[in-house]
Amino acid sequence: MPRRLRTLGVIAIVALGLTATPAAGDHTDPRDPLSPTSPGLPGNGIVQGAGRWEHIRNFPPNPGSDLEFFRKGGDIYASTGTLGQGEAGHVGQRIIRLTHNGAVNPTWVADHGSAACRTANPTGTLGLQHDVQITPKHNPQLVIDATDATGRCHDPAGGGLEFVDISGIGPKSRFQPREIHLTRHAGLSHTVTVDTVRPWIVYNSTSDSSGANRPWIDVLDIRTCLGRTGDTIAQKRARCRPLVYRIPFEPEWSQRVRPNGELEPGSESSCHDITSVGSRIYCAGLNATLIFDTSKMRVAFRPAQ
Secondary structure, three states: OHHHOOEEOOOOOEEEEEOOOOOOOOOOOOOOOOOOOOOOOOOOOOOOOOOOOOOOOOOOOOOEEEEEEEEEOOEEEEEEEEOOOOOOOOOOEEEEEEEEOOEEEEEEEEEEOOOOOOOOOHHHHHHOOOOEEEEOOOOOOEEEEEEOOOOEOOEOOOOEEEEEEOOOOOOOOOOOOEEEEEEEOOOOOOEEEEOOOOOOEEEEEOOOOOOOOOOEEEEEEOHHHOOOOOOOHHHHHHHOOOEEEEEEOOHHHOOOEOOOOOEOOOOOOOEEEEEEEOOEEEEEEOOOEEEEEOOOOOOOOOOOO
8 A cells, every 4th residue: 555655765863872781691602512413304395296306404403493694715604593492402593504615515513502591481482583694795794693572591681683703604613603792672673684785784673563662673883893803702792882773663654554544543563574675675564564765874883982
């Protein structure tokens, strides 16, 4: 419906002035697998029509809900996010090398155990999908792990984003992915999106449909978390200071349309997911779709103190 599709020429971003304490604790030993890494049985696949397929390898049970691919040193990797959390068999972000020297050879690399803990809210487990983004796309440095309503392992008070250093990944290294910062967000973090043009800009989606507060998109400037790949984890944690801003919605932008064409008060919702394409971001709300022109978006930047 045209009235539900709003394009904003220039986004006014309100600086929140939010800061967060650097991550002070680690989840688990990244070199200790948190779920089986031995290949599982292929099972009986259902084949329809012409064609053939071959089972290569399985990493049970994690269990996975989201994944992101990236390249490093000519090899292809994937970071696979967990659905929910639990004390046994749940990882958070599992990093797998899919190819090596051009050959397909799926191999476990490391586990970031942001889901390896007791479930704080079992009824909300299916809402916790550990969505993942990699930035930058070229020579990636960070895995960004989104933790939603049930809370994360060493921050049970709230969900948010974890910035996990992967700059040392390589076929000959025994690198240890460690978080260098956490951010906690009002409305929590259901999905996370990196801007396709500016790899230091991150969008946080709460997927909140309560209507209790005017929805928004949190925008993070994470430039202090990128670069200087030779620094130690302690140095990166001391330097990483994301700046958090907000794009507030007017209530009628995301309200549900009744059969008579009127907007339903109190039905406003935030983005369930965001897609960034060039100078635009597309917000898939629970009751409406919003399109934002970010070409003139400017966020203040100051060096870490």
